[in-house]
Each structure stands twice: as C-alpha cells, then as structure tokens.
Amino acid sequence: MDSPTKQSESSGGESVAHGHMTFNRETGTYWAEFDGCALQPAVAVVYAVAEASQTDPLSLPPLQSVLDAEALNALVETNKNSQSQTDITVSFEYADHHVVLKEHGRIVITPPSAENR
Structure with missing residues (x-):
C-alpha cells in the first residue's frame, strides 16, 4: 500500500510526528x-485509522461497535490527569487494523498486511 502524501516515512528510530501520520517501514506500522x-481519544483513533487505511472516516464502522468509546475517553483522560505512575495502554482491533492507544497521545496502527511480517 502506498503511503498518502501527508505521511512521511521512517526507517526506524523515532516515528511519531505531530499533525500527521508517520509510516515506519521497518515495522509496517503507522x-x-x-x-x-x-481531540478525544476515540475520535483520534477513528481519524488515524482512516488516514492509515486511506478511507473516509465516515466509511469506517462506528468505534462503538468494538468498544465503549466513552469509557476509552474516560480511561485515557482520567489517567492523564492523575498523579499515577502507571502508564495506560489500550490495544484492540478496529476496521481490520490493530490499534494501540497510549495515554500520552500516541496511536500505533498496524494494518492487516503488516501483521503477517
């Protein structure tokens, strides 16, 4: 799959860029x-998966069909605002992509093609 023009490619190391998706060729992840x-975490997930899959966000299934979006927002926001030393990571499947959401605002998306590596 070709990367959208808004995406940059990285061969390793730090792969996160503000404001757009970054593709890591080494791992096959966005x-x-x-x-x-x-932006609420649940909304950010939908937009990130849409961009990674080059799909209109409105064409994706509702995130609510795979998890409680309000609970996801509350979990990430509550931990971010607490004094807890525990890092929250939520991992789930959405629109045939493996999604990992970290409380500090990082989303890692593994498309189906990269899972077979």
Missing part, C-alpha cells in the same frame, strides 16, 4: 499523536 485537549 504512528500518530493527538492532543487530548483538542
């Missing part, structure tokens, strides 16, 4: 960061 103040 990385993105989101600002939890401007």
Whole structure:
C-alpha cells in the first residue's frame, strides 16, 4: 500500500510526528499523536485509522461497535490527569487494523498486511 502524501516515512528510530501520520517501514506500522485537549481519544483513533487505511472516516464502522468509546475517553483522560505512575495502554482491533492507544497521545496502527511480517 502506498503511503498518502501527508505521511512521511521512517526507517526506524523515532516515528511519531505531530499533525500527521508517520509510516515506519521497518515495522509496517503507522504512528500518530493527538492532543487530548483538542481531540478525544476515540475520535483520534477513528481519524488515524482512516488516514492509515486511506478511507473516509465516515466509511469506517462506528468505534462503538468494538468498544465503549466513552469509557476509552474516560480511561485515557482520567489517567492523564492523575498523579499515577502507571502508564495506560489500550490495544484492540478496529476496521481490520490493530490499534494501540497510549495515554500520552500516541496511536500505533498496524494494518492487516503488516501483521503477517
């Protein structure tokens, strides 16, 4: 799959870029960061998967069909605002992609083609 023009490629190392997706050729994964103040985690996931799969976000199934989106938002936001030393990582399948969401605003998306590596 060709990378969209908004995406940059990385051969390794730090793979996160603000404001757009970054493709890591080594792992076959897409990385993105989101600002939890401007965008809820559940919404950020939908937009990130849409961009990684070159799909309109409205064409994707509702995130609510695979998990409780409000609970995801609350979990990530609550831990981000707490004094907890525990890092929250949520991992799930959405629209045939493996998604890992970290509380500090990082989303890692593994498309189906990369899972067979």
